[in-house]
Amino acid sequence: GTVRHYKWRHVAIIVQRENLFTVVTERLKVMLKNSNISFTERAFESSIGVAGLEGDIFDADARIFLIVTYAIHARQLLCESFHRGIVLPRYLLVTPAWYAQGWWRINDDTNYSCSVHEREEVMSLTLGLLHLDFLAQLGDINTDTGINGSEFLDLEKAHFNTPPLNLKQSEYSQYCYDATWTLAYALNK
Numbered sequence: 001g002t003v004r005h006y007k008w009r010h011v012a013i014i015v016q017r018e019n020l021f022t023v024v025t026e027r028l029k030v031m032l033k034n035s036n037i038s039f040t041e042r043a044f045e046s047s048i049g050v051a052g053l054e055g056d057i058f059d060a061d062a063r064i065f066l067i068v069t070y071a072i073h074a075r076q077l078l079c080e081s082f083h084r085g086i087v088l089p090r091y092l093l094v095t096p097a098w099y100a101q102g103w104w105r106i107n108d109d110t111n112y113s114c115s116v117h118e119r120e121e122v123m124s125l126t127l128g129l130l131h132l133d134f135l136a137q138l139g140d141i142n143t144d145t146g147i148n149g150s151e152f153l154d155l156e157k158a159h160f161n162t163p164p165l166n167l168k169q170s171e172y173s174q175y176c177y178d179a180t181w182t183l184a185y186a187l188n189k
Helices: 019-034 071-084 116-123 132-137 149-160 173-188
Strands: 010-017 038-045 064-068 092-096 126-129
Touching: 010 019, 019 038, 019 064, 064 071, 071 092, 071 116
Parallel strands: 010 038, 010 064, 064 092, 092 126
Antiparallel strands: none
16 A cells, blocks of 8 residues: 555554544554554543643654644644654654644633744644545546545545455545555655
């Protein structure tokens, strides 16, 4: 698959323990294992937040960090990233792009350890992933990869039905496959 093609060796997953995120993460872990990609996972309870992550939030051996949380916790992780220097060109943070527009600028009741400006600085070096439905809505408009959304969805379907994976496609699988494929493409540029 794509991950093997780009020869990734290790990724870190930071996940919020909510059903939506744990289902997606479990499928992602299966795909990573099947592709001989090592990974670490740091998980926290929604009620405690990022503060519930004991020790070093960011795996010292990883360069790619998949943030699988709601936006409020992703903002906290952007602050941690800023303070620890976990930014491009050495590191890549990947966030969902389905958050509200300008989600990193929101100052809710949470006590963030960095300013909006500092979060914006990190966001300028962060990759956001769009949901596949967005790609399907593009119709015949080609993406940066030279294929359109429909072609991408066809490739995904073929990928799931091909040995050695032969995976049953979950309704959440598009997040995992899209994330892996998009990251590999971005890192190859």
